[in-house]
Amino acid sequence: xxxxxxxxxAVTFQEFVDFLQEVKAKQPCSACGKKSxxxxxxxxxxxxxIDFNGSEGRGLSVFSSYCANCGAIRSxxxxxxxxxxxxxSERSGDQIEDPDAGTTDE
Ligand SMILES: [Zn+2]
Numbered sequence: 001x002x003x004x005x006x007x008x009x010a011v012t013f014q015e016f017v018d019f020l021q022e023v024k025a026k027q028p029c030s031a032c033g034k035k036s037x038x039x040x041x042x043x044x045x046x047x048x049x050i051d052f053n054g055s056e057g058r059g060l061s062v063f064s065s066y067c068a069n070c071g072a073i074r075s076x077x078x079x080x081x082x083x084x085x086x087x088x089s090e091r092s093g094d095q096i097e098d099p100d101a102g103t104t105d106e
Contacts, residue, residue, distance in 0.1 A: 008078050031072040035066040
């Protein structure tokens with residue numbers, strides 16, 4: 001999973017905010033009902049590792065935010081965020097080059 005970790009570290013704060021807005025993750029805090037979220041910056045953290053009998057548990061990387069009022073934590077699975085970003089970059093893949101570049105008429 002080394003590659004996916006590098007991809008996760010490349011996700012910017014703004015990209016995560018874009019993700020939240022586009023998937024409409026705008027619900028108020030389920031604990032207190034306030035609508036003020038603080039996004040935790042830095043690398044995504046790893047969550048929930050369960051070792052089932054005989055197999056090593058696998059963690060799930062998450063992007064988290066917490067309620068500014070009561071501190072309740074909301075997490076989004078990093079693979080979902082990554083997939084959304086990849087789909088978005090494919091959608092905007094055909095970028096338009098500047099048509100004015102490099103033409104002079106004497
Ligand atoms: Zn709250």
